[in-house]
Amino acid sequence: MLEGIGILSLTIWVPIVAGLIVLALGGDDRNADGPRTLALIGAVLGFLVAIPLWTGFDASTAAMQFEELAPWIPAFNIRYHLGVDGISMPFVLLNSFTTVLVVLAGWVVIKTKVAQYMAAFLIQSGLINGVFAALDGILFYVFFEAMLIPLYLIIGMWGGPNRVYAAIKFFLYTLLGSLLMLVAVLYLFVQSGNSFEILVWHKLPLTMAAQLLLFVAFFFAFAVKVPMWPVHTWLPDAHVEAPTGGSVVLAAITLKVGAYGFLRFVLPIVPDASHELTWLMITLSLVAVVYIGLVALVQTDMKKLIAYSSIAHMGFVTLGFFVFNPLGIEGGLIQMISHGFVSGALFLCVGVMYDRVHSRQIGDYGGVANTMPKFAAFFMLFAMANAGLPGTSGFVGEFMVILGTIQVSFWWAAAAGLTLIFGAAYTLWMYKRVVFGPVANEQVAKLQDIDGREFIVLAILAVCVLAMGIYPLPVTEVMHASVNNLLDHVAHSKLVY
Numbered sequence: 001m002l003e004g005i006g007i008l009s010l011t012i013w014v015p016i017v018a019g020l021i022v023l024a025l026g027g028d029d030r031n032a033d034g035p036r037t038l039a040l041i042g043a044v045l046g047f048l049v050a051i052p053l054w055t056g057f058d059a060s061t062a063a064m065q066f067e068e069l070a071p072w073i074p075a076f077n078i079r080y081h082l083g084v085d086g087i088s089m090p091f092v093l094l095n096s097f098t099t100v101l102v103v104l105a106g107w108v109v110i111k112t113k114v115a116q117y118m119a120a121f122l123i124q125s126g127l128i129n130g131v132f133a134a135l136d137g138i139l140f141y142v143f144f145e146a147m148l149i150p151l152y153l154i155i156g157m158w159g160g161p162n163r164v165y166a167a168i169k170f171f172l173y174t175l176l177g178s179l180l181m182l183v184a185v186l187y188l189f190v191q192s193g194n195s196f197e198i199l200v201w202h203k204l205p206l207t208m209a210a211q212l213l214l215f216v217a218f219f220f221a222f223a224v225k226v227p228m229w230p231v232h233t234w235l236p237d238a239h240v241e242a243p244t245g246g247s248v249v250l251a252a253i254t255l256k257v258g259a260y261g262f263l264r265f266v267l268p269i270v271p272d273a274s275h276e277l278t279w280l281m282i283t284l285s286l287v288a289v290v291y292i293g294l295v296a297l298v299q300t301d302m303k304k305l306i307a308y309s310s311i312a313h314m315g316f317v318t319l320g321f322f323v324f325n326p327l328g329i330e331g332g333l334i335q336m337i338s339h340g341f342v343s344g345a346l347f348l349c350v351g352v353m354y355d356r357v358h359s360r361q362i363g364d365y366g367g368v369a370n371t372m373p374k375f376a377a378f379f380m381l382f383a384m385a386n387a388g389l390p391g392t393s394g395f396v397g398e399f400m401v402i403l404g405t406i407q408v409s410f411w412w413a414a415a416a417g418l419t420l421i422f423g424a425a426y427t428l429w430m431y432k433r434v435v436f437g438p439v440a441n442e443q444v445a446k447l448q449d450i451d452g453r454e455f456i457v458l459a460i461l462a463v464c465v466l467a468m469g470i471y472p473l474p475v476t477e478v479m480h481a482s483v484n485n486l487l488d489h490v491a492h493s494k495l496v497y
């Protein structure tokens with residue numbers, strides 16, 4: 001328990017308050033530099049207050065750290081309880097870091113309702129940090145639902161021609177899944193003697209029938225967010241219609257919330273049901289890896305291709321979680337972080353080209369390397385990372401998951417390994433058609449290479465991709481204790497017969 005306002009509260013409320021200030025002082029679009037500057041200051045402050053989570057983190061313990069506890073709604077025993085462990089802490093940092101890049105990326109691109117646009121990202125950043133830090137079930141649910149609202153507005157207000165359809169589809173899919181989770185939360189509240197503490201729920205002795213029903217409820221809430229096949233269809237629509245910043249946040253952070261839910265709720269609360277339904281999770285994960293990889297191969301829209309690529313890569317994450325060994329789970333977590341960097345960077349690259357040509361169609365490009373050599377170099381690095389090239393972050397997580405999976409089943413690992421082939425096929429095929437060859441048309445001939453702002457954003461992500469690919473130890477070592485504790489808990493469950 002920290003005195004006064006703790007670090008986790010700062011990571012939640014600094015960006016939210018900054019977003020509200022941007023809204024209040026935003027002014028009109030004729031003088032948009034004010035809200036842009038305020039938003040950047042708010043995003044940078046949000047990241048700076050999160051850094052002590054890393055520097056002050058004790059990697060030797062699986063206990064929750066930086067805990068904060070205060071009464072919220074005493075009549076229902078609902079408390080403002082925050083804390084992070086080695087599983088959740090890296091994602092608070094990833095989210096705060098991504099918010100800074102998103103504000104920079106939209107600096108000159110967004111020309112209408114600039115203050116509202118920037119404020120939406122700041123508020124969403126705080127709400128997502130709340131999801132990763134919440135240790136009270138209702139507090140988690142409130143943040144989990146509230147984070148949908150800013151992204152719904154971002155897609156619906158600044159998106160493409162079919163933005164309203166995509167925003168409504170995104171909202172309905174995720175909301176319907178969450179309602180089942182609310183039922184599960186209320187059931188656990190009653191079973192635990194009127195407690196909403198998530199850590200108390202981890203110790204509940206539950207019958208197999210109850211565990212299976214809870215598994216189904218949590219599965220729909222989190223599988224839609226990941227998204228797992230076959231509840232993935234909202235994601236390509238949302239990505240295609242979202243502005244570049246919306247796609248970056250959606251891919252880099254929002255999808256991680258669903259995968260995080262499996263580790264915080266499903267595995268520890270219903271461990272026996274998780275073991276019983278391992279076959280289902282492995283099957284759905286491998287379908288995502290293989291089938292969605294093939295779907296990505298035939299895409300003509302760059303954003304849609306990267307969106308399907310995200311689904312395939314997140315299939316790797318859920319596969320790693322349900323092989324129940326340290327390599328698999330840590331590999332899944334590393335893959336989540338890497339995917340945040342790589343997919344975010346790829347969507348930014350598409351955004352760079354779209355801002356100049358106003359087309360996402362692969363067929364409208366060709367020979368971009370001739371006119372944008374610096375951009376082409378960055379784009380190649382991120383394409384290689386997406387394909388899982390050794391030395392990049394994209395390789396580390398996938399390799400760890402395959403190593404973890406092969407300990408359980410050679411054939412599962414062989415099927416998962418196909419994603420390295422498909423990933424190389426669809427990513428490099430896209431890159432070849434867009435970047436290499438002679439200049440395809442007048443629009444490509446007129447392209448200007450990336451400016452200083454774009455260079456900085458892409459360079460920061462390039463450093464992250466390479467650093468994590470060459471030396472992932474600082475990230476993996478903070479996870480060890482928490483992952484081993486989770487696996488020990490799952491192995492010694494308290495099933496009631």
